[in-house]
Amino acid sequence: MTSDVRRPPPRLSFFGALGPNQLKGLFWQVLVVGIAIAVVLFLWSNTVTNLSARRITTGFAFLGREAGMPIADSLLTYNPRDSYLWAFVVGVANTLRVAVIGIVLATILGTLIGISRLSANWLLSQLAAVYVEVLRDIPLLLQLLFWYVLMQALPAARAAWRPVEGVFLSNRGLILPAIPIGSPQLWVLGTAVLGCIAFFAIRRWLVAQQMRDGKPRPAWPFALGLIVVLPAAVSLLLGVSWKIEWPQLRGFNFVGGLTLAPEYFALLIALVTYTSAFIAEIVRSGIQSVPRGQWDAASALGLRRSFMLRQIILPQALRVIVPPMTSQYLNLTKNSSLAVAIGYQDVVSIANTTLNQTGQAIEAISLIMAVFLTISLSISFFMNWYNARIALAER
Amino acid sequence: MTAITDMPDVPRARRRQIGNPVLRWLRANLFSSIPNGILTLVLLAVLAKGVIGFVQWGVANAVWLTPANDSSACKAARGLGACWAIIPEKYRFILFGTYPFDEQWRPALSVVLFIALFYLSTRRALWRRELGLIWIGVLALISVLMWGGLFGLSFVSQDRWGGLPVTLILATFGLAFGFPLGILVALGRRSKLPAIRSLSVLYVELIRGVPLVSLLFMASVMFPLFMPSGFNIDKLLRAQIAIILFAGAYLAEVIRGGLQAVPRGQYEAADALGLSYWRKQRLVVLPQAIRHVIPPLVNTFIAFFKDTSLVLIIGIFDLLTTAKTAIIDPAWQQFSVEVYIFVAAIYFVFCFAMSRYSRSLEARSRR
Numbered sequence: 234m235t236s237d238v239r240r241p242p243p244r245l246s247f248f249g250a251l252g253p254n255q256l257k258g259l260f261w262q263v264l265v266v267g268i269a270i271a272v273v274l275f276l277w278s279n280t281v282t283n284l285s286a287r288r289i290t291t292g293f294a295f296l297g298r299e300a301g302m303p304i305a306d307s308l309l310t311y312n313p314r315d316s317y318l319w320a321f322v323v324g325v326a327n328t329l330r331v332a333v334i335g336i337v338l339a340t341i342l343g344t345l346i347g348i349s350r351l352s353a354n355w356l357l358s359q360l361a362a363v364y365v366e367v368l369r370d371i372p373l374l375l376q377l378l379f380w381y382v383l384m385q386a387l388p389a390a391r392a393a394w395r396p397v398e399g400v401f402l403s404n405r406g407l408i409l410p411a412i413p414i415g416s417p418q419l420w421v422l423g424t425a426v427l428g429c430i431a432f433f434a435i436r437r438w439l440v441a442q443q444m445r446d447g448k449p450r451p452a453w454p455f456a457l458g459l460i461v462v463l464p465a466a467v468s469l470l471l472g473v474s475w476k477i478e479w480p481q482l483r484g485f486n487f488v489g490g491l492t493l494a495p496e497y498f499a500l501l502i503a504l505v506t507y508t509s510a511f512i513a514e515i516v517r518s519g520i521q522s523v524p525r526g527q528w529d530a531a532s533a534l535g536l537r538r539s540f541m542l543r544q545i546i547l548p549q550a551l552r553v554i555v556p557p558m559t560s561q562y563l564n565l566t567k568n569s570s571l572a573v574a575i576g577y578q579d580v581v582s583i584a585n586t587t588l589n590q591t592g593q594a595i596e597a598i599s600l601i602m603a604v605f606l607t608i609s610l611s612i613s614f615f616m617n618w619y620n621a622r623i624a625l626a627e628r
Numbered sequence: 629m630t631a632i633t634d635m636p637d638v639p640r641a642r643r644r645q646i647g648n649p650v651l652r653w654l655r656a657n658l659f660s661s662i663p664n665g666i667l668t669l670v671l672l673a674v675l676a677k678g679v680i681g682f683v684q685w686g687v688a689n690a691v692w693l694t695p696a697n698d699s700s701a702c703k704a705a706r707g708l709g710a711c712w713a714i715i716p717e718k719y720r721f722i723l724f725g726t727y728p729f730d731e732q733w734r735p736a737l738s739v740v741l742f743i744a745l746f747y748l749s750t751r752r753a754l755w756r757r758e759l760g761l762i763w764i765g766v767l768a769l770i771s772v773l774m775w776g777g778l779f780g781l782s783f784v785s786q787d788r789w790g791g792l793p794v795t796l797i798l799a800t801f802g803l804a805f806g807f808p809l810g811i812l813v814a815l816g817r818r819s820k821l822p823a824i825r826s827l828s829v830l831y832v833e834l835i836r837g838v839p840l841v842s843l844l845f846m847a848s849v850m851f852p853l854f855m856p857s858g859f860n861i862d863k864l865l866r867a868q869i870a871i872i873l874f875a876g877a878y879l880a881e882v883i884r885g886g887l888q889a890v891p892r893g894q895y896e897a898a899d900a901l902g903l904s905y906w907r908k909q910r911l912v913v914l915p916q917a918i919r920h921v922i923p924p925l926v927n928t929f930i931a932f933f934k935d936t937s938l939v940l941i942i943g944i945f946d947l948l949t950t951a952k953t954a955i956i957d958p959a960w961q962q963f964s965v966e967v968y969i970f971v972a973a974i975y976f977v978f979c980f981a982m983s984r985y986s987r988s989l990e991a992r993s994r995r
Contacts, residue, residue, distance in 0.1 A: 373934065
């Protein structure tokens with residue numbers, strides 16, 4: 234280490250050019266890597282012997298075989314005659330369905346609670362503190378089982394609770410009115426997404442213009458035009474119907490509307506409430522990290538409160554908030570694998586069933602790892618990009 | 629978003645400092661403005677409704693005791709009141725699982741020893757090398773108590789262990805072995821030797837990239853495949869190994885943060901004294917690095933204390949699994965909410981105490 238400081242006396246060594254420090258380093262590396270390789274080889278040879286003794290062929294050929302496992306609740310169409318590969322894809326879709334919606338809801342709820350903790354209203358801040366404290370200190374799996382038990386204890390479909398007209402809560406899950414989405418509706422939504430992208434590009438250009446000459450240029454007419462008027466025009470032109478489908482009780486179950494199965498609903502509630510407690514703490518410490526002088530200075534300039542929050546406080550708070558938020562998103566995604574405990578078929582649950590049916594343990598677990606590593610890396614990549622974008626440009 | 633307009637940081641109009649202090653407090657903290665007052669009233673109404681409902685269910689209409697193995701009183705009160713009677717009925721099983729009934733003082737004593745060990749570890753005066761010896765001593769004592777076979781204690785095999793001691797064992801042994809592992813990996817990740825650095829990075833990122841559930845599946849399903857035929861180890865030990873590997877990766881990242889916080893001058897000073905690499909780390913760098921990260925270490929410990937509950941999925945009898953098993957009993961199976969609340973309270977007490985402690989440490993280091 235830092236041999237320039239120590240200046241060891243020159244020594245002749247067998248390796249000539251290598252100094253004693255490098256030699257020691259080389260020795261350690263060879264030793265550690267050697268041990269690692271030996272351990273892996275040992276495990277590998279055992280595994281090969283064991284697998285051949287159990288007559289299990291390694292490889293991913295089993296993915297093409299018929300899965301034969303039922304999947305109750307899925308976004309994609311699936312029947313037990315489909316292949317294991319398709320079952321995996323359905324599992325990944327189920328994982329993403331709970332993770333993406335969970336991340337969005339947990340962020341909203343967590344932000345609200347984090348702000349509530351800082352409220353001048355003593356009661357509100359205390360309630361928020363109790364919420365955070367209780368949810369953080371109880372294992373997620375226990376909370377999940379608790380919510381699932383509550384779901385199962387709900388009345389049957391015929392006696393379902395109706396908190397709001399058209400919304401039913403029963404032991405069949407949560408049933409909501411929905412707009413059926415087919416390809417014409419997707420066209421309109423696609424236009425809206427394109428409009429959003431175009432709007433952000435235009436706004437960027439407008440800000441660049443303002444940077445040059447200092448004249449503010451309003452962006453809202455573009456927002457209105459591209460995100461509201463344009464899709465509405467497309468919708469009218471194509472004559473797309475946006476009729477809401479109301480769920481109705483027929484016999485013992487509901488028809489129409491959108492059904493969130495009890496397993497999915499319990500998992501979503503557990504993940505959202507648990508993660509929101511952590512997000513609340515992150516948001517709180519982020520806002521508190523903005524020095525008081527920034528608030529004072531902004532009010533001294535006579536800025537409107539919303540402008541002050543948006544342009545002065547939030548950019549500085551986000552710098553503190555985003556990195557730990559990334560790890561919460563990753564945690565939520567990984568925690569969605571607890572689904573296996575209540576029978577929601579996410580990718581881990583399906584891999585586990587596959588493993589029990591085929592005995593292809595190594596392949597199944599490497600698939601899980603591949604899926605989660607991909608999701609983790611994508612979230613990290615996106616959040617790092619976002620973090621770099623919001624980082625303050627410091628001199 | 630209305631709350632943000634009432635940020636304590638925003639200067640508020642000066643109020644008159646007269647009148648009853650209680651009213652003044654109420655006015656300042658609950659009714660500072662009209663929207664704030666409305667918010668307070670709405671919250672009070674919701675809170676009152678919730679509290680009254682809970683008290684009716686959990687206290688007023690609750691069934692506290694029933695004759696042994698008779699849940700008829702509970703069934704009569706179902707939907708109206710809680711059935712706390714299930715706790716005295718089942719608590720021995722929930723806390724200690726299938727450990728032989730007459731020997732259950734041994735796991736109970738182990739739990740006390742664990743708590744004493746945690747308490748001792750929070751004493752600043754004991755943060756010396758001897759603490760390591762205390763840990764080894766107490767953990768050995770607990771092993772003897774749980775297994776027996778010595779000093780006239782009857783032998784109890786680990787597949788009969790269950791409940792709270794198993795949760796504490798998984799978490800504490802996970803820390804005791806994961807911590808040295810974490811130190812080695814953290815040092816490896818900051819090493820100048822490329823092979824060692826990349827091995828450490830690979831280990832940390834692989835473990836942190838996948839859910840603990842999949843590691844546990846691996847331990848329970850794949851471990852037998854990895855081992856030479858005929859060699860098999862117990863399920864609990866396999867889960868313990870998975871938790872140690874898991875804890876090691878997370879602890880390594882925390883310790884690495886501490887290593888980065890040690891100023892460069894300290895490394896250079898140690899080099900100038902001619903200390904070898906290991907002596908430099910042991911005498912100069914690690915003591916400072918670890919002191920620096922004790923609060924996040926406690927938080928990591930809280931996290932995997934909670935995560936030990938995941939062993940339920942591979943069928944190991946920790947506290948949560950015994951609770952879930954206790955309510956399989958047909959006479960009592962409708963009263964799972966009460967059991968979950970009981971177990972949640974146990975977890976809460978442990979985690980809350982630890983998080984309070986970690987916060988007091990943070991507050992002290994900030995001063």
